[in-house]
Amino acid sequence: MNCNVERLSRVRMIADYQFGKGTGKELFPEGSTFQLSRTKRVRQVLHSGKRIATARAKDGFFTLSIEGASVIHKLLSGKKLRVVVSDDAAPFVEAGKTAFAKHVIDIDPELRAGEEVLITDKNDRLLATGQLLLSPAEIRDLDSGTAVDVRAGIASK
Structure with missing residues (x-):
């Protein structure tokens, strides 16, 4: 399996857990790219060149950019x-x-x-x-x- 496909699947799973079921796919659509740490862990998730979220080193949960927060805001009522x-x-x-x-x-x-x-x-x-x-x-x-x-x-x- 492709490394990016695995990463995308993993970050979506974390987002579903953190923000609610189904949010991962909307927050991180196909074509999302990743900035990795020296140890090859996902640090930032980008889409169309804009940062959507950053993974916190201490627990792996995401901090949101305004772009990411806008997506979550539209999804959750x-x-x-x-x-x-x-x-x-x-x-x-x-x-x-x-x-x-x-x-x-x-x-x-x-x-x-x-x-x-x-x-x-x-x-x-x-x-x-x-x-x-x-x-x-x-x-x-x-x-x-x-x-x-x-x-x-x-x-x-």
């Missing part, structure tokens, strides 16, 4: 993988700034700290992608602190 921020915070988050707990107005209750999330406004417009630092219960209970470490905002790409 409702609250899934979402952190909703207030209108006051939206321009800052969109510019790639930190999302604080006091600005979170809604959150997917199934999320766990450390997961990759989509940050949206109350109209479900994608603002940014990042890593959730607190659990949904902690975010609801706290008035201060960083809720999401924003990796990229739609205005900062």
Whole structure:
């Protein structure tokens, strides 16, 4: 079997596990290419020359670019993988700034700290992608602190 076919199959399987069944094929379509580490592990997945996702060295899960987050946002409806921020915070988050707990107005209750999330406004417009630092219960209970470490905002790409 071709090395690229094996890699594509593997990254799709990881994406299905991380983001939900069926997301891998949409996130990493045919023709996706890979940047490898020195040890020949997948580091970045690209499509049409744009980075879609990067594999984290510590666990192999993906961090998303805005392009990758857009694909996941279109695929998953409702609250899934979402952190909703207030209108006051939206321009800052969109510019790639930190999302604080006091600005979170809604959150997917199934999320766990450390997961990759989509940050949206109350109209479900994608603002940014990042890593959730607190659990949904902690975010609801706290008035201060960083809720999401924003990796990229739609205005900062």
